[in-house]
Amino acid sequence: MNQTGLPARRTAHYLLMEITGEGRLMAELIAGGALARLETDDRARAQRLATDALRGLDRADRMLKPYLKKTPPDHVMNALRLGVIELCGGEAAHGVVNAYVEIVARNKRTQAMKGLTNAVLRKIAAEGPEGWNKRAIPLTPGWLRQPLVAAWGRDAVEGMEAAHFAGAPLDLSAKGNAEAVAKALDGNLLSTGSVRLQNAGQVSTLRGYAEGDWWVQDAAAAIPVKLLGDVKGLRVLDLCAAPGGKAMQLAALGADVTAVDISEKRMERIAENLTRVGLTAACVVSDAFAFDQTGFDAILLDAPCSATGTIRRHPDLPYAKDGSEFGALIDQQEAMIDHALTLLKPGGRLVFCTCSLLPDEGEVQVEEALARHPDLRTEADALRINGIDADWITDEGGLRLRPDYWPDIGGMDGFYMAVLRKPA
Numbered sequence: 001m002n003q004t005g006l007p008a009r010r011t012a013h014y015l016l017m018e019i020t021g022e023g024r025l026m027a028e029l030i031a032g033g034a035l036a037r038l039e040t041d042d043r044a045r046a047q048r049l050a051t052d053a054l055r056g057l058d059r060a061d062r063m064l065k066p067y068l069k070k071t072p073p074d075h076v077m078n079a080l081r082l083g084v085i086e087l088c089g090g091e092a093a094h095g096v097v098n099a100y101v102e103i104v105a106r107n108k109r110t111q112a113m114k115g116l117t118n119a120v121l122r123k124i125a126a127e128g129p130e131g132w133n134k135r136a137i138p139l140t141p142g143w144l145r146q147p148l149v150a151a152w153g154r155d156a157v158e159g160m161e162a163a164h165f166a167g168a169p170l171d172l173s174a175k176g177n178a179e180a181v182a183k184a185l186d187g188n189l190l191s192t193g194s195v196r197l198q199n200a201g202q203v204s205t206l207r208g209y210a211e212g213d214w215w216v217q218d219a220a221a222a223i224p225v226k227l228l229g230d231v232k233g234l235r236v237l238d239l240c241a242a243p244g245g246k247a248m249q250l251a252a253l254g255a256d257v258t259a260v261d262i263s264e265k266r267m268e269r270i271a272e273n274l275t276r277v278g279l280t281a282a283c284v285v286s287d288a289f290a291f292d293q294t295g296f297d298a299i300l301l302d303a304p305c306s307a308t309g310t311i312r313r314h315p316d317l318p319y320a321k322d323g324s325e326f327g328a329l330i331d332q333q334e335a336m337i338d339h340a341l342t343l344l345k346p347g348g349r350l351v352f353c354t355c356s357l358l359p360d361e362g363e364v365q366v367e368e369a370l371a372r373h374p375d376l377r378t379e380a381d382a383l384r385i386n387g388i389d390a391d392w393i394t395d396e397g398g399l400r401l402r403p404d405y406w407p408d409i410g411g412m413d414g415f416y417m418a419v420l421r422k423p424a
C-alpha cells in the first residue's frame with residue numbers, strides 16, 4: 001500500500017467524479033480498469049472509500065453545509081466528501097487534510113480553493129466521529145425517494161434508508177448441505193436456507209470456495225428458485241441467467257437447466273461459476289426475444305430492471321442513475337413476460353422476478369400480465385415457504401421483499417417475485 005495514501009484517495013475521488021458527474025456505475029468503472037494501476041491493498045482501499053462516501057453522501061453534505069457559503073465545484077465537493085468520511089471514520093487529521101488539499105491543488109481549475117479545502121476539513125476534523133454520529137441517516141436522492149415514499153410510506157422508506165446505510169452482510173447459497181456450510185464458516189443459517197456471514201473479508205479465501213461448496217447470493221435473491229419447489233428432472237429455462245446464481249440453484253436441485261443471456265461476457269461468468277461448483281447447464285448466448293425453444297416445464301424470468309433493491313451493496317446506483325432509463329426497462333419486462341409465456345408448456349409455471357423496489361417493475365407488471373392473459377393465475381400458495389412472512393404476500397398473489405425487513409439480522413435485498421401458472 002502506498003504510504004501517503006494518495007493513489008487510493010485520488011482513485012476514490014475519480015470514482016466519485018465519474019459516478020456523481022457522469023452517471024457511470026462503480027462496477028462498470030472497475031471493469032473498465034479504474035483500479036488497475038493501484039497496488040492490491042490500495043484497490044480495496046479506494047473502492048471502500050468511494051463506497052463509504054456514497055453511502056454517507058447526504059450526511060457528509062449536511063455536515064459540510066454550515067462551512068460552505070456556496071456549493072463549490074464537483075472536484076472540490078467530492079474531495080471534501082471523502083475528507084469527511086475519513087475524518088469522521090477516525091483517520092488522523094493531518095494526513096487526510098493534506099491529501100485532499102493536494103487533490104484540489106492538482107487541478108488547475110480548483111487550485112485556488114485549496115485554502116478553503118484545508119479550512120473546512122480542519123473544522124470537520126474538530127467535529128470528528130461525534131459530529132458524524134449525531135446526524136440523521138442519509139436520505140435517498142429525491143428522484144428515487146419520492147416514488148418509494150408514494151409506494152411504501154415514509155416510515156418504510158426510513159427503514160430502507162437505514163438498511164442502505166448499514167450495507168449488507170455476505171449471504172451464500174450452499175450447493176448441498178447449508179447447515180454444514182454455516183458451521184464450516186461460522187455463519188448463521190437463515191430461516192430461508194441461506195447462510196449469512198458478518199464481516200466475511202475476501203470471498204475467494206473462504207473455506208469451501210475453491211471446492212465449490214457455495215456461491216455468493218443475497219438471501220432475497222435465493223427465494224425465486226425456492227418458489228418452484230421440487231424441480232428434479234424438470235426442464236427449466238433461466239431466461240436472463242448471468243451471472244448464474246439462480247441457474248446454479250436450479251442445477252443443484254437436479255433440474256435440466258437451459259441458461260440464456262444476451263451478454264457473451266456475462267455468460268462467461270456463468271460458465272466459470274458452473275465449473276467452480278461442478279454443476280452443468282446448457283448455456284446459450286441469445287437475446288431472450290430471439291430464443292424460441294419451447295415446451296419448458298418452468299421458466300425463471302429474472303428480468304433486467306432498475307436494480308433499486310440492491311442499493312445496500314451498490315450505493316452508487318442512486319447517484320449514477322436518475323430514473324430516466326426505467327420506462328424502457330418496464331416496457332421490456334412486459335414484453336419478456338409475454339414472450340416467456342410462449343416458451344412454457346401448457347400448465348407450466350413462470351417465476352417472474354426483479355431486484356427492484358418499484359411496484360411498476362413488480363406488482364404492477366403482474367397485475368397487467370393477469371389482465372392481458374385472462375387464463376393466467378398467480379400461485380400464492382407457492383409463496384408460503386420457510387422464513388417467508390405471510391404479510392409479505394401481495395394482493396395480486398406475488399411476494400414483496402424489502403431491505404427494511406429482517407432489520408435485526410442484517411436485512412435483505414429488495415425483490416419482487418410471483419409464480420404464474422399457464423393454463424393447461
Ligand SMILES: C[S@@+](CC[C@H](N)C(=O)[O-])C[C@H]1O[C@@H](n2cnc3c(N)ncnc32)[C@H](O)[C@@H]1O
Nearest residue numbers: 240241242243244245246261262263287288302
Ligand atoms: C438481473 S440480471 C440476472 C441475474 C441472474 N438471474 C442471477 O441470478 O445471477 C439480468 C440479466 O439479463 C440479461 N439481459 C438483459 N437483456 C436481455 C435480453 N434481451 N435477453 C436476454 N438476457 C438479457 C443481462 O445481461 C443480465 O445478465
